[in-house]
Amino acid sequence: MSSNLPKSIVLAAFAASTLMVSVPASAADKPKRDPAKKLYMTKTCMACHGKNGRKAMLDYPNLAGQDEKYMVRQIEDIISGKRTGSPDATGNPRSEGMRGALVTAEGERRISKDEVKMISKWLAKQKPADLKPPKEPLDPASVEAGKKLYSKKCKACHGREGKKPLKGNPYVAGQKRAYIYTQMVDIRNKDRKGPKLAGMYGIVKKMSDDDFANLADYLSQVDRNAK
Ligand code: HEC
Ligand code: HEC
Numbered sequence: 203m204s205s206n207l208p209k210s211i212v213l214a215a216f217a218a219s220t221l222m223v224s225v226p227a228s229a230a231d232k233p234k235r236d237p238a239k240k241l242y243m244t245k246t247c248m249a250c251h252g253k254n255g256r257k258a259m260l261d262y263p264n265l266a267g268q269d270e271k272y273m274v275r276q277i278e279d280i281i282s283g284k285r286t287g288s289p290d291a292t293g294n295p296r297s298e299g300m301r302g303a304l305v306t307a308e309g310e311r312r313i314s315k316d317e318v319k320m321i322s323k324w325l326a327k328q329k330p331a332d333l334k335p336p337k338e339p340l341d342p343a344s345v346e347a348g349k350k351l352y353s354k355k356c357k358a359c360h361g362r363e364g365k366k367p368l369k370g371n372p373y374v375a376g377q378k379r380a381y382i383y384t385q386m387v388d389i390r391n392k393d394r395k396g397p398k399l400a401g402m403y404g405i406v407k408k409m410s411d412d413d414f415a416n417l418a419d420y421l422s423q424v425d426r427n428a429k
Contacts, residue, residue, distance in 0.1 A: 238324030245313050246303045247321065256331040261380035267330035267426060271370040273322040278315070279396065281305060288384070288393040296384070330376055330426035340419045348420025351413060355405050363424045370398075379422035386414040 242248055242255075251258045255265035265273065279285035280297040281304055287296030304313050352364070356374075360367045364375030374382060388394040390406045406414075 236324070238320045241313075241317055242321050242324065245317065245321070250300065250303075254328050255325045256328065258378070261378060261384065263377060263381050264331045265325045266328035267373065268326060269367060269370060269372055270322050270326035272367075272372045273325060274319055275370075275398075277304075277318045277322065281311060281313075281318075285394060285396065288388050288391070296388075330373075332427060333376060333423065333425040336379065336419075336423070340423065344416045344419045345423060346420075348416035348418070351417055352420060356417070359402065364421050365424065365426060373426065374421050375424035376426035377422065379418045382421050383414050383418040386417065387411065390414075 239254075247255075249259075250262050251265050255268075258264050276285060280300050283301065285297055290296045290298075292298075305311055356364070359371050360374045364373060367373055385394060386406060386409075389399055389402060390409065392403075
């Protein structure tokens with residue numbers, strides 16, 4: 203763990219510096235009026251998850267309109283180290299940079315539990331990101347296969363088209379393709395664990411990477427903002 207620290211500190215510093223650049227631009231929409239939004243900015247969330255949780259960098263998840271309870275649990279699990287994930291391009295677990303930004307080298311939190319709840323409540327109310335066309339055209343046969351598989355195996359928990367999850371479960375519609383795919387692989391390989399994942403694990407443990415690619419193609423192209 204300690205050998206990973208310098209990298210997370212670098213990431214946190216990067217997050218902080220990106221934030222400093224971003225503050226003047228957003229001062230126009232009066233962040234001071236909304237204490238939760240201000241927290242989202244000062245606690246460096248915005249540097250990685252983007253303005254209003256809609257423009258996350260790299261393959262990081264968008265958060266605008268995500269389930270509130272789900273987010274509180276994930277943030278607390280990332281802070282405590284329960285949610286890690288497979289190694290990313292830096293060789294660290296995927297959540298390491300976020301943890302580095304929210305926990306000091308001495309293990310002290312930089313954000314309180316109440317602040318986590320405030321930010322999650324605010325994020326859940328934000329309009330989800332607009333649908334982004336894929337970088338490369340998707341194979342329509344894959345999208346169709348993903349759609350069928352989704353209705354059979356996933357709908358019970360994540361709702362019709364990934365848009366109506368059971369309370370406390372995540373929305374999966376319109377999330378980034380690469381993020382969805384990686385989480386599916388991590389959940390199957392038990393690189394992402396948790397008591398709430400037992401039911402899903404029973405289903406995905408028999409699935410292939412191709413199944414996940416089909417599901418990610420389909421889900422990433424469902425428009426959360428369409429009625
Ligand atoms: C250094 C970048 C970084 C910072 C800063 C950061 N995050 Fe994250 N966050 C991530 C990454 C990367 C993931 C996905 C981890 C994975 O793939 O397992 C994530 C995951 C999450 C998730 C779970 C999303 C999901 O769909 O499961 C939530 C919620 C979240 N972050 C909220 C926040 C909040 C709130 C803050 C500020 C208090 C914050 N993050 C700061 C990078 C960051
Ligand atoms: C028995 C209920 C259940 C089923 C069936 C299920 N899931 Fe899940 N899924 C969950 C829960 C609950 C979580 C969040 C776990 C947590 O809180 O740690 C989750 C997490 C996810 C995530 C990560 C979301 C994020 O933002 O990080 C994705 C992607 C996902 N599921 C897709 C699917 C797909 C696709 C299927 C069908 C193959 C499926 N799930 C089947 C309950 C289920």
